[in-house]
Amino acid sequence: MNNQPYGIPEKHWPAKLTYWWYRAARPLRAKALRQQQIQSIEFEQLEHLQEALKSGLGVMITPNHSFHWDSYCLLNAADRLQVPFYVMTAWQVFSQSRWFERESMQRCGCFSVDRENTDIQSMKTALDILQRRREPLVVFPEGDIYHSNDRLTPLREGAAAIALMAARKSERPIAILPVAIKRWYLEDPTPSMCRTAEKMEMRLGWKAQSHLPMTDRILSIATQVLSEKETEILGQRQQGTLQQRIAFLTEEVLKRAEAKYLSGPPKKLIPERIKEIRRILIAQQVENADQAPFEKKKQWESDMQGMFLATQLYSYPGDYLTENPTWERQAETLDKLEEDFLGANYPTSHGRKTVRIRFGEPIVLPEGKQSKSLSTDHLTLDLQERIQAMLDLLNRNHGGLSIRDSRSNTHV
Incomplete structure (x- = not known):
């Protein structure tokens, strides 16, 4: 998971959707997908989106968000329908990009959102798109990329809240389209994964564990990285299953921060608890930026890093790989470790891939x-269930590798 700056964004980046620019940028998007070795993108039930647009509905598209460049895959649907999409984008993406990249994103329909605070400008833009614009709005309700393509992370409520708010005062019906994006490898990625695993083993001071099956090799690395974090934060390695240990460390990090900054009970979902602590930290930094002593600033920085650690830990369910160790789940777990442990901005592309995108039936919201x-x-729970059901259906229809198939190719 990529570490991002958190604070008050220096500005709001509005969408400047320009049709000719959007078309001109198509080769750049295609080049980026080729570099990721994505060989093909197929669509299922794209007619749901097509009919919703023809009917003049205000449309919000809500896809899962499990790998980098999945938004570029989705934009292939926009190219096919010849209708650009607006995309709500974290302000950090704009802040960390060069001028031309920011300008291109804006002209291709992206606008910034501050996810940690109430972003009035972003909200107004989203409502205007849903209530008045021909083009649909894309919102990724998971919020972050968790690299778990088979298992949807609990959705945040922001997308549903925006859609319902738009429906209350809209002169046209508003519809939400749940979308499932699924990626598979077309060839055995194990040779490339072995090279990445060896880099991690070297970082740990180990010899290459090439005698182990890939699943066991990944779990050994993950367990050691977790043990080091437990020792750093808790003073010693914990007992229990990997899933139990991750959950315990996550809870301990959050409870320590909440004891410092919260006066009432915490929220239920871990991403919402993390968001609340970040919001309070940002507010304190803004209010006391000039007067705060150096030690206090270091404490804020440390606690903000603690929230990033909690987010990283949350992205590892603990049983995702062992439940069904396919090539895809092996690669996804390794992708996360490559970002979290090796500090890579983007994970290695381990082989040729194909992507399939399924559009669900529109949920037309009550009006007024x-x-x-x-x-x-x-509405959020309904969306979550629909997207997960579509992911499950895509996997069943694809007939992906079984556990035995995956393990049979893990030795190099």
Whole structure:
């Protein structure tokens, strides 16, 4: 997972959607996908989106967000329909990009959002798109990239809240389209994964564990990295399953921060608990930027890093790889470790891949005051269940590698 700056963004980056620029940037998007060795992108039930647009609905597209460049894969649907998409994008993406990259993102329909605070400008932009614009709005409700393509991470409520708010005062119907994006390898990625695993083993001071099956090799690395974090934070290595140890360390990091900064009970979902601590830290830094002593600033920095660690830990369910150790799950777990342990901005592309994108049936929201009959949490849960069901269906239809198939190719 990529570490990002958190604070008050220096500005808001509005969308400047320009059709000719969007078309001109198509070869650049295609080049980026080729560099990621994505050989083909197929669509299922794209007619759901096509019909919604023809009917004049305000459309929000809500895909899962499990790997870098999945947004570029989704934009192939925009190219096919010849209708650009607006995309709500974390402000950190703009802040860390060069001028031309920012300009190109804006002209291709991206606009910034501050996810840690109430971003009025971003909200107004989203409402305007849903209520008045021809083009659909893309919002990734998972928020972060967790590298777990088979298992959806609990969705944040922001996307549903925006859609319901738009429906209350819109002169046209508003619809949400759940979308599932799934990626598979076309060839055995094990040789490339072995090279990445060896880099991690060298960092740990180990000899290359090439005698181990790939799943066991990845788990050995992950367990050692976790043990070092436990020793650093808790003073000693913990007992229990990998899943239990990750959950315990995550909870301990959050409880320590919440004891410092919260006066009431914490929120339920871990991403929301992390978001709340970040929001408080940002507010304190802004209010006391000039008066705070050096030690206090270092404490804020340390606690903000603690929230990043909690996010990293949350991205490892603990049983994702062992449940079904396919090539894809092996590579995804290694991708996370490459970012978290080796500090890579982007993980290695381990081989040729194909992507399939399935569009679900639109959820047409109640209009006007009737929209109050549908709660944000109910709509969020409905979206989550639909996207997960589509991911499961894509996997069943694809007939992916079984556990035995995957393990049979793990020795190099």
